[in-house]
Amino acid sequence: MKKKFTKVIALILCTMLLAAVPFGVSAHADSSYTYNYDYWGEFTDSPDAYAVGAVITAADLGIETNFSKPQSIAEFYGVVYVCDTGNNRIVLLERVSETKFKVIKEVTEITGTEINTFNGPTDVAVSEDGNIFVADKGNKRILKLDSNWNYLMQFDKPDDASLADNSENFDFAPSKIVVDTAERVYCVGDNVNKGLIKYENDGTFSGFVGATPVTYNFWDWFWKHFASQEQIEKMANFVPTQYDNLYMDSEGFIYVCTSKPTEEDIKSEASTVVRKLNLLGNDILVRNGSYAIYGDLYMGTGGKKTGPSRFCDITTLYNDIYICLDRNRGRLFGYDDQGHLVFAFGGTGNMDGYFNSAVSIDHIGKDLLVLDENDGAITLFVTTEYGNLIYDAVDQFDLGEYDKAEASWRKVMELNGNYDLAYIGIGRSLLRQKKYEEAMEYFKLKHDAENYSKAFKQYRKQWVEDHIVVIVVVILILFLVPMGIGRLKRVKHEIDTADIFQL
Amino acid sequence: MASKRSLRRKKLNKYKDSLKFAFYCCTHPIDGYWDLTHEKRGTMAVANTILFATVLMRILSLKYTSFIFIDINWEETNILLYIGTIVFPLALWVVGNWALTTLADGKGKLGQVYMATCYGMLPYPIVQLFLMIFSNGVTVDEAGFYTTVGTITLVYCAILIIVAMGQIHEYRAGKNLLFTLFSIFAVLVEVFILLLFFSMISQGIAYIVSLVKEMLFRI
Structure with missing residues (x-):
């Protein structure tokens, strides 16, 4: 009897405890390789936009020495340049088939100058005229070479007072470069936080471009007066962020990224982790997405990785979709020209499509090349059907083929019903086709207030034009009926109180 | 039988009268809120009605306001919490105000503080109703009107409630503030x-x- 009683109590308590434990603690244990975030910032699974085409190591290419700490991969006019920094060489590759690459050349020496070897080359750029520029970091110079690797000239440490100030601990270390059509060189230097170093094509230093504005507010200033030296060092940085990498798109705009986002960058809607600089060095990146451009929204501690995404390289496709490489979690984030996240994929690990320490990214057409520093391997990503559909839709929209774009976005939606961009894409195509009411529906579904308003404005205009007669009649009735009733009442009152009827 | 019916009609008339009076209070607060308790022109029933209307409008506007202005994630929305955002501060205010003013010659009773506060909230549900309908006919560019009118309503409600408190407690302006x-x-x-x-x-x-857990382990 007593046993039964305790059993009952235990049962009741157990159910109570069970009810108290929140369910779904271990939600999305296995999530998909490619993912996205919806309007509410919820993690949503997605089909793969890119699939691994090949993982290429030095052995696969038939080179004797393995890549050692390669820092950069870049494609110019059909040739892929790999900066094999640790071996002081540059390897030129050519794509021979969908997934096969062939070595054209291994460059370790140049001709025409005293120091004819590289010392830790970190980046290569090629101008329209075919001249090759090499950031020869260890030798503190940027080399300009002709297409046969003959020395033409070099760019040295900028002759600037602000850099000479602390010359004893400042070492000029050009790490990443781009070259514009006039062969002006833009350079990211280590420990330079004034922006990009810009050289004219004759080698003269012409100033810094695109420095980030220093962020500090009243309270920072206020507390600084009371804080100790250690505390000040811990406080939000009063120093502008320094860029990690840059990319010049086909229109001559420079995309820059930094791997050290400030706290403001992570909090604010207008994160400046990625910037698009025009000729004046002003940031003209469009940030219309549902959330800021800084990669992962959630900074979990899985895989011993902490903190925000750290963008170490960026590349821009022909359709203004730019892809940022997060070296922290080995992920790739693609954003479109409006700042919406198109796809995100990748991770850390040893399987194909995962990275140990991704450092550099570039593209051949739509396909992506990612260089892993520690593995010494190049991963080639090729677009899947899903990825192709997205790009088709974007291209068709840009060309003004809105009915085709709509059809493509609908196919994308069939493959991924959780994809906000597909709905907004359909809406934008419908809007251009003057199907306002339908467009409004799609925008409303995905909370796109801006575009919804555009469609609604047209819809409202059309509606008013169609119903103008009814509207006028209703307004007239609204005004005339009370006025008429008032007059009637007055007349009646006058009649009622008129003297002649007062008998 | 007849008297019962006439009593009910009387009550209904009183209710209608005090409801009309609530609107009068919105436009003539000083005069109106004095009569509210001193001339017994306010009723609890109307106060409850206004509170109910306010809560109802708060919930309805979540659903029927254009998503440009109010965009909530229904999966994570607790309606009770939204009801709480009105009822809970109201209860705290009524109790807090009454507890203090009884110590300082305030003439208002707890029920009267509640009644006057509810009467003061009247503009909110009315304006919200119009704003809710209006919001479905505007674009983002015209959003300023919605937010401005919404803010003005809140400020006006606050002024009405403060004035009402002064009148029912028979306080001068300075003491009231x-x-x-x-x-x-x-x-x-x-x-x-x-x-x-x-x-x-x-x-x-x-x-x-x-x-209990510990005991269960040992049994």
Whole structure:
């Protein structure tokens, strides 16, 4: 009897405890390789936009020495340049088939100058005229070479007072470069936080471009007066962020990224982790997405990785979709020209499509090349059907083929019903086709207030034009009926109180 | 039988009359709120009606306002919490205000403080109803009107409530403003006490639960 009683109590308590434990603690244990975030910032699974085409190591290419700490991969006019920094060489590759690459050349020496070897080359750029520029970091110079690797000239440490100030601990270390059509060189230097170093094509230093504005507010200033030296060092940085990498798109705009986002960058809607600089060095990146451009929204501690995404390289496709490489979690984030996240994929690990320490990214057409520093391997990503559909839709929209774009976005939606961009894409195509009411529906579904308003404005205009007669009649009735009733009442009152009827 | 019916009609007439009077109070606050208690022209029924309308409008506007202005994630929305955002501060305010003013010659009773506060909230549901309909006919560019009118309504409601408090307690303007500030402070104190209370209770429950668990392990 007593046993039964305790059993009952235990049962009741157990159910109570069970009810108290929140369910779904271990939600999305296995999530998909490619993912996205919806309007509410919820993690949503997605089909793969890119699939691994090949993982290429030095052995696969038939080179004797393995890549050692390669820092950069870049494609110019059909040739892929790999900066094999640790071996002081540059390897030129050519794509021979969908997934096969062939070595054209291994460059370790140049001709025409005293120091004819590289010392830790970190980046290569090629101008329209075919001249090759090499950031020869260890030798503190940027080399300009002709297409046969003959020395033409070099760019040295900028002759600037602000850099000479602390010359004893400042070492000029050009790490990443781009070259514009006039062969002006833009350079990211280590420990330079004034922006990009810009050289004219004759080698003269012409100033810094695109420095980030220093962020500090009243309270920072206020507390600084009371804080100790250690505390000040811990406080939000009063120093502008320094860029990690840059990319010049086909229109001559420079995309820059930094791997050290400030706290403001992570909090604010207008994160400046990625910037698009025009000729004046002003940031003209469009940030219309549902959330800021800084990669992962959630900074979990899985895989011993902490903190925000750290963008170490960026590349821009022909359709203004730019892809940022997060070296922290080995992920790739693609954003479109409006700042919406198109796809995100990748991770850390040893399987194909995962990275140990991704450092550099570039593209051949739509396909992506990612260089892993520690593995010494190049991963080639090729677009899947899903990825192709997205790009088709974007291209068709840009060309003004809105009915085709709509059809493509609908196919994308069939493959991924959780994809906000597909709905907004359909809406934008419908809007251009003057199907306002339908467009409004799609925008409303995905909370796109801006575009919804555009469609609604047209819809409202059309509606008013169609119903103008009814509207006028209703307004007239609204005004005339009370006025008429008032007059009637007055007349009646006058009649009622008129003297002649007062008998 | 007849008297019962006439009594009901009388009550209904009184209700209609005091409802009309609520609108009069919105436009003539000083005169209106004096008569509210002193001439017994306000009724509890109307106060409850206004509170109900306010809560109803708050919930309806979540659903029927254009998503440009109010965009909520229904999967994570608790309607009770939204009801709480009106009822809970109201209760704290009424109790806090009454508790302080009884100590300082306030003539208003607890029920009257509640009634006058509810009467003061009347503009909110009315304006919200129009704004809710209006919001579905505007674009983002015209959003300023919606937010401005919404803010003005809130400010107007606050002014009405403050004036109402002054009238039912028979306070002069200066004293009234002072006790408004004190009442807000009293609300903060109440929140503090409630937090303390709830954390104590939850700890107490946790203690008993762990005690029972321990006992069960040993049986």
